[in-house]
Amino acid sequence: xxxxxxxxxxxxxxxxxxxxxxxxxxxxxxxxxxxxxxxxxxxxxxxxxxxxxxxxxxxxxxxxxxxxxxxxxxxxxxxxxxxxxxxxxxxxxxxxxxxxxxxxxxxxxxxxx
Amino acid sequence: xxxxxxxxxxxxxxxxxxxxxxxxxxxxxxxxxxxxxxxxxxxxxxxxxxxxxxxxxxxxxxxxxxxxxxxxxxxxxxxxxxxxxxxxxxxxxxxxxxxxxxxxxxxxxxxxx
Numbered sequence: 340x341x342x343x344x345x346x347x348x349x350x351x352x353x354x355x356x357x358x359x360x361x362x363x364x365x366x367x368x369x370x371x372x373x374x375x376x377x378x379x380x381x382x383x384x385x386x387x388x389x390x391x392x393x394x395x396x397x398x399x400x401x402x403x404x405x406x407x408x409x410x411x412x413x414x415x416x417x418x419x420x421x422x423x424x425x426x427x428x429x430x431x432x433x434x435x436x437x438x439x440x441x442x443x444x445x446x447x448x449x450x451x452x
Numbered sequence: 453x454x455x456x457x458x459x460x461x462x463x464x465x466x467x468x469x470x471x472x473x474x475x476x477x478x479x480x481x482x483x484x485x486x487x488x489x490x491x492x493x494x495x496x497x498x499x500x501x502x503x504x505x506x507x508x509x510x511x512x513x514x515x516x517x518x519x520x521x522x523x524x525x526x527x528x529x530x531x532x533x534x535x536x537x538x539x540x541x542x543x544x545x546x547x548x549x550x551x552x553x554x555x556x557x558x559x560x561x562x563x564x565x
Contacts, residue, residue, distance in 0.1 A: 381555030
């Protein structure tokens with residue numbers, strides 16, 4: 340296993356369009372996290388899963404955002420009706436359990452034009 | 453008060469010297485602490501984890517934790533130009549129902565040849 344994999348690496352979309360990102364965690368990891376990072380800021384928590392259960396969702400996350408991890412393996416993050424303010428790096432990380440080392444994928448850079 | 457605070461820098465250190473990076477956190481119940489290195493345009497890379505008071509050394513890196521003072525630091529000995537990056541401090545409360553990583557805004561480190 341080569342680590343956390345994210346797809347696509349880059350996405351340019353027009354305002355109002357829907358986008359979906361995929362994350363494949365390290366295979367033995369139960370925890371999967373989604374973060375968003377904008378320039379000059381640290382990663383901002385969006386949501387996390389323990390296996391297929393979504394345990395927490397940030398209050399900052401609007402209803403336009405949804406995440407799934409249907410079989411406890413890969414996860415998808417969908418943004419509906421994208422806005423320019425959604426432009427950011429979307430990062431996925433996984434860990435064995437809560438509180439242990441989390442490893443990040445290479446991220447998906449979203450640009451909304 | 454921010455949950456995790458770091459001096460944003462930039463911090464400039466001559467090549468071969470010791471770079472010292474500091475982080476404070478607000479949640480006294482936090483149990484797990486991590487340092488990530490992030491090169492410009494790339495995703496965070498885990499370089500150190502620490503869970504108990506004291507020092508933890510790994511090669512040129514030493515993490516220091518003082519839970520009483522709610523303080524974590526990272527020392528980089530024999531700094532190299534390749535150490536130039538943003539260093540992110542991350543804290544995990546590790547309490548059931550609140551097990552997400554919270555990041556500081558990062559300290560930008562520049563090693564001067």
